[in-house]
Amino acid sequence: MYTPAITGTGVFTPDAVVTNAELVETFNAYVDLYNAENADAIEAGTIVAKEHSSEEFIFKASGIEQRYVMDKTGILDPKVMHPLLRQRSDDEPSLMAEMALDAANKALKAAGKTAADVDAVICAASNLERAYPAVAIEIQDLLEINGFAFDMNVACSSATFGIQAAADMVRSGSIRSALVVNPEICSAHLEWRDRDCHFIFGDVATATLIERAEDATGAYFEVKSTRCATEFSNNIRNNNGFLRRSRPDGVADRRDMQFMQNGRKVFKEVLPMVADHVASHMADTNVEAADLKRIWLHQANKSMNDFIGRKVLGRTPEPGEQPNVLQDYANTSSAGSIIAFSKYSDDLQDGDTGLICSFGAGYSVGSVIVQKHG
Ligand code: COA
Numbered sequence: 001m002y003t004p005a006i007t008g009t010g011v012f013t014p015d016a017v018v019t020n021a022e023l024v025e026t027f028n029a030y031v032d033l034y035n036a037e038n039a040d041a042i043e044a045g046t047i048v049a050k051e052h053s054s055e056e057f058i059f060k061a062s063g064i065e066q067r068y069v070m071d072k073t074g075i076l077d078p079k080v081m082h083p084l085l086r087q088r089s090d091d092e093p094s095l096m097a098e099m100a101l102d103a104a105n106k107a108l109k110a111a112g113k114t115a116a117d118v119d120a121v122i123c124a125a126s127n128l129e130r131a132y133p134a135v136a137i138e139i140q141d142l143l144e145i146n147g148f149a150f151d152m153n154v155a156c157s158s159a160t161f162g163i164q165a166a167a168d169m170v171r172s173g174s175i176r177s178a179l180v181v182n183p184e185i186c187s188a189h190l191e192w193r194d195r196d197c198h199f200i201f202g203d204v205a206t207a208t209l210i211e212r213a214e215d216a217t218g219a220y221f222e223v224k225s226t227r228c229a230t231e232f233s234n235n236i237r238n239n240n241g242f243l244r245r246s247r248p249d250g251v252a253d254r255r256d257m258q259f260m261q262n263g264r265k266v267f268k269e270v271l272p273m274v275a276d277h278v279a280s281h282m283a284d285t286n287v288e289a290a291d292l293k294r295i296w297l298h299q300a301n302k303s304m305n306d307f308i309g310r311k312v313l314g315r316t317p318e319p320g321e322q323p324n325v326l327q328d329y330a331n332t333s334s335a336g337s338i339i340a341f342s343k344y345s346d347d348l349q350d351g352d353t354g355l356i357c358s359f360g361a362g363y364s365v366g367s368v369i370v371q372k373h374g
Contacts (some may be wrong), residue, residue, distance in 0.1 A: 004167035005213040005220040006370060008105025008113065009342035012099050012183075012205040012295075013329075016072040020055045020065060020199065027053045027198055029078040029079055051195060057197040063302025067188045067202030067330035070095065073330075081192040086149030097131045097138045099205035100181035104143060107179065107207040112217035118209070119175035121149035125182050126333040126361070127189050128153060131242060139181060147175065155236070156298055156360020157228070158182060158334035159206065163368050164226035166210040177211040182335040189238055191258040200300075201259070206338035219374030221345070224353070227281040228366045231273065235262040238363035258373035271304060275311040277365045280355055282312075284367055289314045291353045294344065298358040299326035299336030312355065322345070334358060349370040 008135035014101060030048040039046035065372070069075060088094055093101070100123060102267060121143070122134035129150050154161040159182045160320035166178035188199030213222055239256040295312055297305045302324060309322040323344040325336065332339065335360045348354065352372045359365040 002171055002173055003213040004210050004223040005216055005373070006163075006169040006208055006223060007211045007216045007218075008107040008109070008111025008209040008222045009102065009338060010103040010108075010110060010207045010338050011104035011342050012106070014068040014070050014079050014203050016069050017066050018072050018075060019301050020058050022076055024053050024055050024058070026076045026078050026081075027044065027192070027195065030081055030193060033078055044120055049109060053195050053198065061301075062199060063324065063327055064116065064199055064330045065327045068140060068204060070185055070203045071187070074239065075192055083187045085188065093142060094129055094135060094138060096123070096135050096183040096185065096205075097142060098123070099183040099185075100135070100139050100207065103183070103205040103207035103289040104139065104179050104181055105241070107209045109321070109343055111209045111211070113177075113209065113211070115143040115145050117215070118143070118145045118177050118213070120166070120169065121145060121148040122162045122166055122178055122180045123149070123151045123183070124154070124158035124334060124370050125151075125184055126155040126158055127185065127238075135183070136181070147362060154230070154334075154366070155362055156300070156333045156336070157362065157364035157366040159208070159338050159360045160226070160356060160358045160366025161228050161364070162367055163208060163223065164228050164366065165221040167226055170210055170212055177209065179207055179209055181205065181207045182338060184333045184335045186331065186333050189240070189259050191255065194255075196263065197259065197261060200331050202332050204329055204339060205337045206335040206342065208338060216374070219372065221354075221370040221372055224369045224371050225281065226366070227277065227287045228370045229273075229277055230362045230364045232362045233269065235265045236260070236363075239247040267301070267304060270363055270365075271307055273363060274308055274357065274359045276366050278308070278312050278355065279369050281357075281367045286354060287369055292319070292355055293352040295322045295347055296337045296340040296344070296354065296356045297322060298360060299324060299329065299330045299340065300360065302326060308357070323353040333360065334354070350374060
């Protein structure tokens, strides 16, 4: 048995930023166009007029101030309302592979390693841009990694589930190291015309290098323990899939082919699930709240994170104990907790313990207890 450790992380952040002000201006222009085009039906009562969004609501309900996206021109065009992402030819790197590559190279550099030191790639994300060949194998090829690669999807929990898979393989000795990459193009599965959720997501890619602790060249985070859990729920759902073209019912236009959620129910049901999960994981690992120097949570909603932070620590977290990045990145699905970990973990001291936790569709929840060495 070997001790698995996180030896490096990396974050790819897209260049384009969409502020709440830009987002709301576009959304409201779209609403005005929609209501004007459907004025007769609205007057007749057969169509319900759409309502304006507001910056105040978005910030108050979520804590989000802006998001990074792969393309803002389409998102901010009231007549388009989705990103315009050029179809790549089969001879070019796919978009997800390109994003992941940047994050992976940063993680390798942070760990003082090269691709020659890596045995496996896991691409864990909430959507994959094609069915096969696996995006992970393309990333493996682009990095010239020997070994194997595979894709996996557990929605917002993909990163922690991927870390568990990698850490278990490192622990057992079947591999020496793995890159877990999380390229999240959430802007392409968000319905930007839906007022209830148009502000939620952003794009990013993260990478985490997991190695044997003995192979670390500098400071590292030992993966002390991981725990994953799932419970089926329809409250966060995206029905898009490979069967859509086989169905005779005009699926292309259906709202359920993009991200759907019953946000209130998610809020109410996921919070206790996460709180219980983390409490039992900590108890079984003999980790007390007082032992935790930092918690890096999934970044979906500030109130949710504040609540979980209070539950886990048994008090209101001090500034910096539970860092949020969602004000800048919005919800980046599986990548959120890893962005927070990557940006806010260098200052921890030798022996400090922390908790990475993600949760989301499925429902799914994954927690990783780490301890700094060096
Ligand atoms: N602008 C202005 N008003 C808006 C609005 C917008 N963009 N969107 C909704 N509203 C209105 C609603 O119409 C509603 O009005 P009403 O009270 O008159 O009916 C009111 O604001 C409250 O809406 P609600 O959807 O209940 O807000 P909320 O406080 O629950 O916040 C979420 C919405 C989505 C931010 C919140 O429920 C959430 O974060 N849930 C969990 C999400 C999550 O973790 N998802 C996982 C994704 S991976």
